[in-house]
Amino acid sequence: MSEQLSFQPPAPAEDKPELTEEQQKALDLVNAQREKEEQAALPYRWRQTLTDLTVSIPVPAGSKSRDLVVEIKKKALKVALKGKGPEGVIIDGELPKEIKVDDSTWTLDDGKEITLSLEKVNQQTWWPHVVTSAPKIDTTKINPENSKLSDLDGETRAMVEKMMFDNQQKQMGKPTSDEQKKAEMLKKFQEAHPEMDFSNTKFT
Known part of the structure; x- marks a missing residue:
């Protein structure tokens, strides 16, 4: 006697409730504070433009170049600090995007701080972190005025x-500027030609 298998369709996923404007603001504040604390806890400071990253790393006062291990790939x-074992490692990880090694440099300033300048290969994206093992920042919140756009x-x-x-719109699941323009053009054309049916029109 064979057993009869019955198939139970998966229960439909519950839609996430939409947040009110006030709830979204509160959530943004919480996330911004968490991000600030995570970045402050890192053993380095960093900033970026669309073209490059600058990483500042404090090291023991009086450090010499020969006391350091700096590998830029x-x-x-x-x-890392030489001879300190795992405790001497400051950064060791994979970069989220490729860099131009020949155009990237590092300097030791006053024997107490390393400054790395990393040139991005893709100069059209923001990085969420310096290395993939580090906490991310919300790149959608980056203000263009913080970059060199004015130059x-x-x-x-x-x-x-x-x-x-467009990048921010895509991350939020919203139409890009080109898609918005096409939709606006279609709307105007529909208004001018109400006798035509555009219900199945799709833009690629």
């Missing part, structure tokens, strides 16, 4: 700002 970074010519700046807007 296309997709990896290591900074760009008008056409390039407009292109970069459009790219950043």
Whole structure:
């Protein structure tokens, strides 16, 4: 006698409740505070533009270049104090994106701080962290004014700002600027030609 197997369809996933504006603001504040604390706990400070990263790493006063291990690779970074074992490792991990090794440098300033300058290969994206093992920042919250956009010519700046807007829209599941323009054009055409049916029109 064979057993009859019955198939139970999975229960539909519950829709996440939409947050009110006040709830979203409160959540953003909590996330921003958590991100600030996580970044402050790192053994280095870092900032970025669309083209490069600058990482500042405090080291014991009086340090010499020969006391340090600094390895800059296309997709990896290591900074450590020689002879200190695992405790001497400051950064050792994979980079989220590739860098131009030949255009990346490091210096030892006043024997107490290492400054790394890492040149990005893809100069159209923000990095969420220096190495993939570190806590992420919310790249959608980066203010363009914090970058060198003001140094760009008008056409390039407009292109970069459009790219950043589209990137944020995609991450939020919203239409890009091009998709918005196409939808607006279709809407105007529909208004001018109400006798035509555009219900199944899709843009690629």
